[in-house]
Amino acid sequence: AVLRGSGTPLEVETVTVDEPGQGQVRVKLSACGLCHTDLSVLQSVLPQTSPLVLGHEGAGIVESTGPGVTSVAPGDHVILTTTAFCGRCFQCVEGMFAQCERMPLALGGNFPFHLDDMDLMPFASIGGLCEYTVVAENTAIKIDDDIPLVSASLLGCGVITGVGAAINTAEVRPGGSCAIWGCGGVGLSVLQGCRIAGASTLISIDTNPAKLEFAKKLGATHVIDASVENPVEQVLALTGGRGADYTFEAIGIGEAMEQAYTAARRGGTATIVGVGRFDDSFSLSAGLFAMTEKTLKGSFCGKGASVRDFPRMLDWYRAGKLDLDSLVTTTYPIEDVAQAYEDMTAGKNARGVVVF
Ligand SMILES: [Zn+2]
Ligand SMILES: [Zn+2]
Incomplete structure (x- = not known):
């Protein structure tokens, strides 16, 4: 090609x-x-x-x-x-x-x-x-x-980027709540990484109902159709009003990145996985950023080390986890x-x- x-x-x-x-x-x-x-x-x-x-x-x-x-x-x-x-x-x-x-x-x-x-x-x-x-x-x-x-x-590319974002970058802990914007190959891999890490609440967000069905099949406990519902409000509603422990943006759109940051709980971690246009951006409140003690991380290629991560991901594949x-x-x-x-x-x- x-x-x-x-x-x-x-x-x-x-x-x-x-x-x-x-x-x-x-x-x-x-x-x-x-x-x-x-x-x-x-x-x-x-x-x-x-x-x-x-x-x-x-x-x-x-x-x-x-x-x-x-x-x-x-x-x-x-x-x-x-x-x-x-x-x-x-x-x-x-x-x-x-x-x-x-x-x-x-x-x-x-x-x-x-x-x-x-x-x-x-x-x-x-x-x-x-x-x-x-x-x-x-x-x-x-x-x-x-x-x-x-x-x-x-x-x-896609799987190490997504699974690595959950395991290597966000370091999701067992029992945590995760909300993931985007159900493409990368977003679905973030979802699987969060599941493998032992997260108990797995929320997938997309505007395409067919992709939300993929997410359900791969372990999402909740899905949000962002074309009909406000994803930030829904994530808050699903996490006792607190926000998710871990949020991920796997689309590459500034607006979705801002939503993912907003929907993380105080002290939670928002991880940006999607690569957007260089002229796109999102904004953070100068007042709230320090007060809410959230962590905002970028994750490129899942912070992956292929010689370490490919074998362990293939072990998860063989075990039926990935x-x-x-x-x-x-x-x-x-x-x-x-x-x-x-x-x-x-x-x-x-x-x-x-x-x-
Ligand atoms: Zn790629
Ligand atoms: Zn080097």
């Missing part, structure tokens, strides 16, 4: 893919989940400077490795992580792996795809919407062979990728996945 530039349509083309260079891995993709960040690129909300191969939620099998690669070998099953990290920079030593100062996203300069006289960049250093891609070694995380790769692909299979509501061949993004815009899927 090739995007020649901002504002151009997504095209399915036949490209050539380089052999892996020093420290690189060539992966045969089995599946690539479709994430809203791809849509932001397609809609030029996130402008890109180079022609690229879209997609960043991939899983597959290592085909070949370049010189110096030691952590994976041909035949290994891998998930491609959006938060590759070096483990040695200041932020990594601080435990802020998603803020790694040397992550390949920041490095760029990898153009493994070629179409006519064009060199194409892999989006997010992954380029998962292609049968083959070439990534840095620390982007390909080995997993056990028994995990279905279609379900595993979701861990790469439902990945239900998140995959439609699979598409690559030829239908444009339709798949239209379905995303229409809110039809929890997660659509392109399968190779």
